[in-house]
Structure formats: structure tokens, C-alpha cells
């Protein structure tokens with residue numbers, strides 16, 4: 544008997560987006576995500592401190608409009624010995640980076656107090672949220688799972704334990720460049736003793752390893768040492784767009800063997816080979832959601848099924864509409880992905896899995912529900 548999913552293309556499928564720097568936008572871009580996209584953009588007219596001013600795509604309202612009912616929100620603060628040109632803020636000490644992540648956490652907490660989000664830390668809370676959202680997607684707060692992008696801010700394992708107690712559920716040990724625990728994008732080298740100790744403690748605390756941003760050496764080291772759950776929150780395919788930030792087919796297969804789900808990201812340079820930073824525009828390179836679905840499809844072809852890919856858009860991750868698919872105005876346009884998948888012959892169950900269920904099943908497995 545064919546398993547029948549109650550899914551109607553006329554209704555927007557639930558979307559889970561596993562990589563959004565929500566608190567970074569609130570704390571470093573000074574964006575109040577309770578405002579509409581138009582209000583946020585208008586408030587930034589004439590500002591030149593960030594390249595994406597006036598071109599943001601994420602607000603609580605836009606998430607709701609796209610039926611993005613559950614997200615992973617990051618805390619992000621890097622330590623680097625010398626200031627660099629890498630994306631995202633770098634701090635001069637791990638202590639400053641820790642304090643920055645604590646401010647970001649405070650923002651998530653106060654948004655929960657304000658009824659905009661609800662923190663999810665275990666299987667029961669996940670189930671309750673999904674039921675509540677299905678019943679009332681208008682009033683139910685958006686589900687939020689917290690992840691740390693780059694672990695430099697973990698000063699000691701007491702700090703890690705505190706973060707875990709406060710609800711942190713995933714960690715990407717590195718971001719851009721060299722890190723304390725692992726080497727990130729554009730860097731080289733393995734994870735070393737500190738990295739191994741971090742992974743051991745993460746495993747003990749049942750924290751998910753986010754393999755995104757690990758350089759190749761650290762990626763393979765981390766997979767060797769870590770026995771817990773692995774996902775890649777925002778990662779595209781090197782076979783389609785060559786760059787060390789992207790996964791090779793061998794890497795994709797290796798984490799799929801570990802039960803991973805890989806979130807495709809919407810940063811334009813990761814979608815199309817021709818992108819030249821600072822020169823190209825979404826129009827000049829004709830970057831669209833079709834390119835996003837190319838990366839989704841590539842992962843499905845390698846996996847042999849549609850069970851290991853999802854969405855980790857990274858929208859407003861220090862870029863706006865100037866570096867997005869040209870057919871994206873706000874995050875609500877993620878709903879174009881199911882339409883294109885359907886055109887390419889993916890069935891309703893595949894589409895539902897890619898939009899949200901693969902992540903949800905992953906979390907149920909990780910949290911042992």
C-alpha cells in the first residue's frame with residue numbers, strides 16, 4: 544500500500560530553515576525583526592556600514608508568510624588574533640566573543656518573552672510545537688532551536704555546559720579562518736587536542752556537530768573522532784560550484800552515511816560558478832531558485848533518495864537581496880522551492896521531506912524520541 548501523505552500543493556508546506564543568524568541581525572545590524580521587511584529596509588536608507596543595508600529579507604512576519612514554522616537560530620562570535628576580512632564579527636578575545644553570544648541569547652529569550660518565538664530543546668517540545676503550529680500557524684510562536692556557529696567563544700567546558708543547560712543544541716566548531724577548536728573555511732589543518740576534547744564533551748552532552756565551515760582536514764578529523772549526530776546546516780555542492788566552503792561528493796556521501804541532513808544555502812556565490820564578489824549581481828548571473836534546486840537535486844542523486852537534504856538558507860547572513868536568487872524578495876519566497884521540486888518530478892512525500900520532515904526526523908533520532 545502506498546503511504547499517503549496529506550499534502551496539498553495549494554497549501555504552503557511547512558518549511559524548517561536550519562540556518563538563520565537572527566540574533567546577529569538584531570544585535571549587530573540593529574534590526575528589530577518584529578518590524579515588517581519594508582520598515583526594516585526603510586530604516587536603513589542611506590546607511591553604508593554593511594553591504595546589505597536596506598536589502599534585508601528576514602522578519603518574523605516574512606517567516607510566517609512563508610510558513611517557516613521552525614528555524615535554527617545561531618549565536619555567532621569569532622575570536623581572531625589579527626583583524627581580518629572574513630565575514631562575521633571577530634573579537635580580540637574569546638571572553639569578548641562569549642559575552643557577545645550571551646547578548647545574542649538574551650535577545651532570543653526576550654523574543655520568547657514577547658511571544659514571537661518558542662525555544663525547542665527536546666523531542667517533547669518539538670512534538671508539541673509541530674502540533675500547535677498545525678492547528679494555529681497564525682498565533683503560535685515560531686519554533687527556535689539554538690546553534691553556535693564557530694566555537695571560539697567556548698572559554699571552558701563549564702561555559703559549554705552552561706550553554707547546553709540554556710538550550711544550545713548544535714555547534715559548528717569553526718567558522719571562517721583558523722579557530723581554537725578547528726580550522727574553518729579558507730584555512731587548513733586538523734582539529735588538534737582541543738578540538739578532540741570539545742567533540743568528546745559535545746558527544747557527552749548530546750550536542751549535534753554541524754560540519755559546515757570545517758575545512759577539509761578538520762572535517763575528516765571531526766568525523767573520525769565524533770560519534771554523535773552530525774548535520775551540515777548550510778552547505779552546497781563543490782561539484783556544481785568549486786570552492787573549499789562547499790562539500791565534495793565524497794564529503795556529502797560520508798556524512799549521509801552518518802545519517803546527516805544537509806541544508807542548502809541561498810548565498811548567490813555558493814549557487815553559481817560565475818559569481819564574482821562585489822561585481823556580479825543576481826540579474827547579471829541570472830541566479831534563481833532553479834540553481835538552489837540544482838544543489839538539492841545533486842545531494843538527492845548522491846544519496847539515492849530525498850531523505851538527506853533540507854533548507855539552511857543563511858538569509859541575512861551578512862548579505863541581502865544583492866547576493867540572493869533574483870526571484871527572492873523575502874524569506875517567504877522559500878515557498879518557490881516546493882513548486883520547482885514538483886516541476887522536476889519530486890512527489891509530495893519527497894517535497895514534504897525536503898521542506899521540513901528530514902530535519903524533524905533527524906532531530907527525533909538525535910534526541911531519541
Ligand SMILES: [Zn+2]
Pocket residue numbers: 692756777857860
Ligand atoms: Zn555560515
